[in-house]
Amino acid sequence: DTGVSQNPRHKITKRGQNVTFRCDPISEHNRLYWYRQTLGQGPEFLTYFQNEAQLEKSRLLSDRFSAERPKGSFSTLEIQRTEQGDSAMYLCASSPRTYNEQFFGPGTRLTVL
Amino acid sequence: AQSVTQLGSHVSVSEGALVLLRCNYSSSVPPYLFWYVQYPNQGLQLLLKYTSAATLVKGINGFEAEFKKSETSFHLTKPSAHMSDAAEYFCAVSEGPYQTGANNLFFGTGTRLTVIP
Numbered sequence: 672d673t674g675v676s677q678n679p680r681h682k683i684t685k686r687g688q689n690v691t692f693r694c695d696p697i698s699e700h701n702r703l704y705w706y707r708q709t710l711g712q713g714p715e716f717l718t719y720f721q722n723e724a725q726l727e728k729s730r731l732l733s734d735r736f737s738a739e740r741p742k743g744s745f746s747t748l749e750i751q752r753t754e755q756g757d758s759a760m761y762l763c764a765s766s767p768r769t770y771n772e773q774f775f776g777p778g779t780r781l782t783v784l
Numbered sequence: 785a786q787s788v789t790q791l792g793s794h795v796s797v798s799e800g801a802l803v804l805l806r807c808n809y810s811s812s813v814p815p816y817l818f819w820y821v822q823y824p825n826q827g828l829q830l831l832l833k834y835t836s837a838a839t840l841v842k843g844i845n846g847f848e849a850e851f852k853k854s855e856t857s858f859h860l861t862k863p864s865a866h867m868s869d870a871a872e873y874f875c876a877v878s879e880g881p882y883q884t885g886a887n888n889l890f891f892g893t894g895t896r897l898t899v900i901p
Contacts (some may be wrong), residue, residue, distance in 0.1 A: 675827070704888055713788075713874050713891030714828070727886035762827060764889075771816055771878050771887050775827040 673697060675776035677763050683782045684753055691749045692779045696765030703746050704773060705738060707731065708760040719762075720746060753783045786811045786877045790892035798900045803862040805895045807849075807875030810856065810862045818857040818889065819839040819849055822872045831873075834858060836880055845869070 676695045684690050696703050701722050706714035719727040722743035732738075735754075740746040750757055754771070760780050762774040791806040809815060816835050820828040832843025839851040845868075851861045858875060873896075877890040 677827075704886070706889075711793075711893070713870075713876070713893050714889070715891070716888040717887070724823055726830060727840035727888070764828075771883065771889075772830060773889060774830070775820075777827040778825075780825070 675763055675765055677776040677779050679763075679779060680777060681780050681782075683784065685784050686753060686755060688753055689749065689751045690706045690753060690779075690781060691747055692761055692763075693742075694746045694748070694763030694776060695773055696746070696763070697767075698773050700765035700767050700774070701743065702766040702768055702773075703740055704764045704766070705746070705748050706762040706764065708762055708778070709758075714762050715746075750781075755782075757781060758783045786815065786879065786890040787876050787899070788875050790873075790895050792895055793893065794800055794896045794898065796900060797865045799863055799867060800864050803847075803860070803865045803869065805860040805873050805875075805897065807854050807858045807860065807892060809858060809875070809877045811877055811879075817849075817851060817876045818876040819843065819847070819858075819860050820874045820876060820891075822843045822874065822894075824871075826843040827891045828874065831860070840874035848856065865897075867899050867901065870897055872896050 703720040705717040708714040720740040735751045760778045762778045763776045766773045787810045790886045819831040834851045842848045
């Protein structure tokens, strides 16, 4: 099964540290999305890539957040100077564009102490 | 702009009983609608989707949903609940056939389904 994979699955860090997450989308999916899900809430859109181009960013994506998708394959999401409010599940999804059906990875759960 | 309202953050049903999870949407353009299921500490799995074809959509695990434009609703049903259906369910909306931009999903706050033996 070559679904969306995310690493690491869990990350515990201290406030002020930098963290980086990786997402490997389904091959040949040119669209890639990052979402954030906090406890008791639905996922909220963070950013979107079409191939290697980051085309849209949510207001939730503060300047401490940066995302890349070099060569249009895997993507990374970096959070600098983490804050306790960054604690959440970070979900990656990819889409082949057809009907915008998005396939989600298992997520990376971030805990900031 | 798109948004979703899921009525009832928690729903409990007996095993074998009808499951009904409610979703109402708001969209300024013809929408696509989705139901996802999430098991603890896992990502989201697509149950079914409405993409402007048939208004009654059948999905996996015996679930189905009906798109009602006049009511702006997309409720999820299953005739007979199984213990394995216990999970969190999310309704989501995106721009439909005339999509532009990111066309990201807008999710509701979810409904936790408990199945009582």
